[in-house]
Amino acid sequence: MITAPTVQTPESYLTADYGVKSWLLTKDHKRIALLYLAVITFFFFLGGIFATIIRLELLTPNGDLVSPQTYNKLFSLHGIIMVFLFLIPSIPTTLGNFLVPLMIGCKDLAFPKLNLLSWYILVAGGLFVLYAMLVGGVDTGWTFYVPFSTSYANTYVILTAVGIFIIGFSSILTGLNFIVTIHRMRAPGLTWFRLPLFIWSIYATSVIQVLATPVLAVTLLLIAVERAFHFGIFDPALGGDPVLFQHLFWFYSHPAVYIMVLPGMGVISELIAAYSRKRVFGYRFVAFSSVAIAVLGFLAWGHHLFVSSMSVYAGMIFSLLSYLVAVPSAIKVFNWTATLYKGSVSYETPMLYAFGFIGLFTIGGLTGAFLAAMGFDAHVTDTYFVVAHFHYIMVGGTLMAYLGGMHYWWPKMTGRMYPEGWAKLSALVVFLGFNLTFFPQFILGYLGMPRRYQAYPDEFQVYHVLSTAGASVLAVGYLIPAIYFIWSLRYGAIAPANPWRAPGLEWQTTSPPPTENFDITPVVTHEAYDYSIREEMTVG
Amino acid sequence: MNPTFQLLPDQASTTARSVDHLSIYLVTVAIIFSTLIFSLILLFAIKYRRRSDHERTGDISEKVAFMLEMTWTIVPFGLMLVMFGWGASIFFEMSRPPDDAMNVYVVGKQWMWKTQHLGGQREINELHVPLGRSVKLTMTSEDVIHSFYVPAFRVKFDVLPGRYTTAWFKPTKPGRYHLFCAEYCGTLHSGMIGSIYVMEPAEYETWLAGGAGGESLAANGQKLFEYLACANCHRTDKPGRCPNLMGLFGKPVQLTTGEAVKADEAYIRESILNPGAKIVAGYQNIMPSFQGLVTEEDLLQLIEYIKALGAPAGQQGAPTEGAIPAGLERRGTTGGPAGGSANVERSKSGRRPEPEQKR
Numbered sequence: 001m002i003t004a005p006t007v008q009t010p011e012s013y014l015t016a017d018y019g020v021k022s023w024l025l026t027k028d029h030k031r032i033a034l035l036y037l038a039v040i041t042f043f044f045f046l047g048g049i050f051a052t053i054i055r056l057e058l059l060t061p062n063g064d065l066v067s068p069q070t071y072n073k074l075f076s077l078h079g080i081i082m083v084f085l086f087l088i089p090s091i092p093t094t095l096g097n098f099l100v101p102l103m104i105g106c107k108d109l110a111f112p113k114l115n116l117l118s119w120y121i122l123v124a125g126g127l128f129v130l131y132a133m134l135v136g137g138v139d140t141g142w143t144f145y146v147p148f149s150t151s152y153a154n155t156y157v158i159l160t161a162v163g164i165f166i167i168g169f170s171s172i173l174t175g176l177n178f179i180v181t182i183h184r185m186r187a188p189g190l191t192w193f194r195l196p197l198f199i200w201s202i203y204a205t206s207v208i209q210v211l212a213t214p215v216l217a218v219t220l221l222l223i224a225v226e227r228a229f230h231f232g233i234f235d236p237a238l239g240g241d242p243v244l245f246q247h248l249f250w251f252y253s254h255p256a257v258y259i260m261v262l263p264g265m266g267v268i269s270e271l272i273a274a275y276s277r278k279r280v281f282g283y284r285f286v287a288f289s290s291v292a293i294a295v296l297g298f299l300a301w302g303h304h305l306f307v308s309s310m311s312v313y314a315g316m317i318f319s320l321l322s323y324l325v326a327v328p329s330a331i332k333v334f335n336w337t338a339t340l341y342k343g344s345v346s347y348e349t350p351m352l353y354a355f356g357f358i359g360l361f362t363i364g365g366l367t368g369a370f371l372a373a374m375g376f377d378a379h380v381t382d383t384y385f386v387v388a389h390f391h392y393i394m395v396g397g398t399l400m401a402y403l404g405g406m407h408y409w410w411p412k413m414t415g416r417m418y419p420e421g422w423a424k425l426s427a428l429v430v431f432l433g434f435n436l437t438f439f440p441q442f443i444l445g446y447l448g449m450p451r452r453y454q455a456y457p458d459e460f461q462v463y464h465v466l467s468t469a470g471a472s473v474l475a476v477g478y479l480i481p482a483i484y485f486i487w488s489l490r491y492g493a494i495a496p497a498n499p500w501r502a503p504g505l506e507w508q509t510t511s512p513p514p515t516e517n518f519d520i521t522p523v524v525t526h527e528a529y530d531y532s533i534r535e536e537m538t539v540g
Numbered sequence: 541m542n543p544t545f546q547l548l549p550d551q552a553s554t555t556a557r558s559v560d561h562l563s564i565y566l567v568t569v570a571i572i573f574s575t576l577i578f579s580l581i582l583l584f585a586i587k588y589r590r591r592s593d594h595e596r597t598g599d600i601s602e603k604v605a606f607m608l609e610m611t612w613t614i615v616p617f618g619l620m621l622v623m624f625g626w627g628a629s630i631f632f633e634m635s636r637p638p639d640d641a642m643n644v645y646v647v648g649k650q651w652m653w654k655t656q657h658l659g660g661q662r663e664i665n666e667l668h669v670p671l672g673r674s675v676k677l678t679m680t681s682e683d684v685i686h687s688f689y690v691p692a693f694r695v696k697f698d699v700l701p702g703r704y705t706t707a708w709f710k711p712t713k714p715g716r717y718h719l720f721c722a723e724y725c726g727t728l729h730s731g732m733i734g735s736i737y738v739m740e741p742a743e744y745e746t747w748l749a750g751g752a753g754g755e756s757l758a759a760n761g762q763k764l765f766e767y768l769a770c771a772n773c774h775r776t777d778k779p780g781r782c783p784n785l786m787g788l789f790g791k792p793v794q795l796t797t798g799e800a801v802k803a804d805e806a807y808i809r810e811s812i813l814n815p816g817a818k819i820v821a822g823y824q825n826i827m828p829s830f831q832g833l834v835t836e837e838d839l840l841q842l843i844e845y846i847k848a849l850g851a852p853a854g855q856q857g858a859p860t861e862g863a864i865p866a867g868l869e870r871r872g873t874t875g876g877p878a879g880g881s882a883n884v885e886r887s888k889s890g891r892r893p894e895p896e897q898k899r
Contacts, residue, residue, distance in 0.1 A: 063730065276588070342597055367570070
């Protein structure tokens with residue numbers, strides 16, 4: 001999909017050079033974004049295949065499709081691949097890579113070679129995980145809880161951990177690159193409060209990536225050390241503390257949830273503004289809420305440990321801090337809603353995804369508030385309620401935003417329009433399929449169905465059947481865009497420079513942009529989303 | 541007891557009731573907020589749909605905007621503070637077993653639940669408890685982390701290797717309920733399930749009497765104590781090389797470091813497996829480790845024996861199961877005939893006692 005799009009502007013980044021080498025050795029942030037797109041799309045569908053087998057297995061109460069060991073490997077790999085090789089890199093490395101320099105009016109990221117290196121590191125880590133999968137896989141779950149992972153599992157734990165360890169560096173370096181770029185390379189006149197909210201959210205995300213990921217790296221290293229050399233770190237039989245592992249793991253993995261969802265929130269702010277032709281309501285509140293989420297997100301990890309034998313009083317502090325993180329998320333949802341007020345609202349595909357995002361994220365966020373209530377959490381933690389909750393956030397939130405963003409910026413990235421009719425249909429299919437898949441899981445969880453169960457009591461079957469039916473619909477919803485996006489590369493209508501009449505800097509250059517992004521460095525004189533000004537400037 | 545379709549789980553403990561009340565609040569708040577947001581979006585999306593490409597958009601005045609921001613920051617936070625307080629108070633209750641709770645020991649291992657009653661009755665993947673009586677579980681694991689979960693009671697707590705955790709419940713409805721392992725524990729995680737039987741108290745007494753043919757936990761503990769020759773040093777008749785254990789349990793112990801620790805289950809367990817960790821003031825570090833020589837279940841029996849040591853007959857909190865007199869009589873045993881009738885009772889209710897597990 002990246003080899004031969006014919007485009008109207010001869011000097012676009014896509015046509016600037018030809019051949020495999022011109023892609024694999026490129027330093028152009030836009031080409032690197034497409035390299036990332038290819039890799040994470042591969043991993044998304046791979047993780048999706050595992051999800052499909054899991055859902056098929058769960059159609060019946062007995063474990064009859066795959067062996068228990070295989071089932072455990074399937075959900076472990078589904079989690080590992082979707083979290084580390086799809087969700088975490090998804091929006092930052094594709095849309096972020098492509099858009100950050102365009103939105104702030106510069107030629108490239110601060111460190112173009114480092115950017116390419118980050119991609120190679122992701123690929124190397126991905127290959128490690130794939131290799132571990134091919135030689136036998138891993139059955140610890142993506143959470144690697146000890147002492148199971150260090151002293152009991154008979155699968156390729158170290159190999160997989162090394163893969164994730166490597167991927168982590170890609171994440172750290174990408175974050176670093178964005179932070180420096182956003183600080184140092186903004187176009188003249190582009191002050192912090194004139195930045196698009198997408199940039200604010202990418203900035204907040206990058207800070208988390210740089211600060212939290214090293215903790216994950218250390219934790220994985222400690223697992224490898226205990227597993228290989230029997231140093232007593234986590235396993236009580238060796239003198240270690242298994243709850244220590246959970247603290248370390250969630251110290252990264254809770255902020256990681258915000259690494260996944262903050263960029264999505266940034267995309268939604270752009271989409272809502274573009275399709276109601278208005279400045280995002282409460283711009284500063286939305287911008288600062290991203291920063292607040294990044295900061296407070298570091299302080300809430302203990303809510304994963306309420307029933308892990310942590311002190312009750314520590315639990316209460318974490319519960320309270322978790323509610324503090326929920327406030328900025330609520331602020332965003334209300335501000336998006338208020339943006340529509342007296343707007344000029346149209347319903348192109350990206351906007352449908354934005355509506356879908358708000359709906360699903362609201363449900364995901366509210367059920368997250370349920371889970372922060374300790375007495376409630378004790379009942380539903382480690383059940384399907386939690387599974388449903390985090391899929392509403394990560395799939396209903398992040399993935400909807402990612403798809404919305406891909407549609408919105410597709411004309412800019414490829415110079416081609418996607419087919420609007422098919423796209424609207426698939427947005428609807430994804431929304432309905434998603435709800436059918438995951439809403440029954442809230443009920444399942446409250447009924448007591450534990451997660452990671454291959455076999456289950458009969459009375460849960462009806463909800464699993466609904467969920468599997470929904471997953472089939474959802475799979476169709478994901479395949480349709482994959483097909484028409486590829487189709488559009490050759491047959492899509494030629495995209496104008498600014499199909500949405502949006503005021504962002506990225507729309508002021510050609511579609512697709514030239515390698516240097518802008519012929520003349522733009523000078524910014526207005527705040528973001530100033531649609532009244534754009535109206536006068538872009539007519540014609 | 542297990543219908544093919546359920547919308548809500550059985551509500552079979554006092555905890556279940558309070559968790560469900562909290563859930564009603566949570567769901568109500570969620571419905572109000574999502575309805576508010578969804579209807580506003582729908583309303584605005586329709587009312588302000590684009591009619592011409594050049595229409596003007598409106599806005600809200602600065603002052604009103606600020607008021608709105610404050611409103612939707614403070615109101616949700618207030619409602620969430622209620623969630624916090626309510627959830628925390630329920631959890632606080634969950635973590636404090638009532639004083640009159642009866643003790644049951646739970647050992648988790650890949651992939652089964654072993655439960656032991658103080659009277660010595662052992663069960664595998666089953667636990668029989670009387671209706672209306674608080675049950676305190678003291679739990680540990682032989683291998684990886686498990687989690688003891690009874691959805692009908694809304695009770696879940698992790699079961700960890702190397703330490704004791706506790707949970708408690710007070711059943712309010714007779715019946716058979718699911719017991720799940722909720723923490724992923726390896727290949728047959730989903731096979732680590734069992735049943736909790738809540739029985740009428742009289743029925744439960746009969747079950748107890750006919751249950752295991754063995755002796756009480758404390759009596760087994762005494763045998764182990766002798767078999768492992770603990771009494772050679774831990775003497776009760778005269779000062780020995782090691783501390784006298786009479787009346788030890790629950791008391792503060794002065795250590796060589798100057799610290800004082802409470803002699804609870806975790807302390808005794810540590811002192812058996814890793815005696816050098818805490819040395820009682822006035823004694824030498826001479827005790828060998830019993831790591832590998834005693835199982836988790838042996839440890840629980842030894843703890844029960846030490847609890848019983850020097851607890852003057854009938855003096856501990858009256859209904860506490862720990863109050864086993866020094867005579868170590870087996871609780872509830874009245875001889876053969878009772879056992880016989882219990883068997884009849886069991887077969888009537890379709891249950892089978894687990895075969896006695898002798899090492």
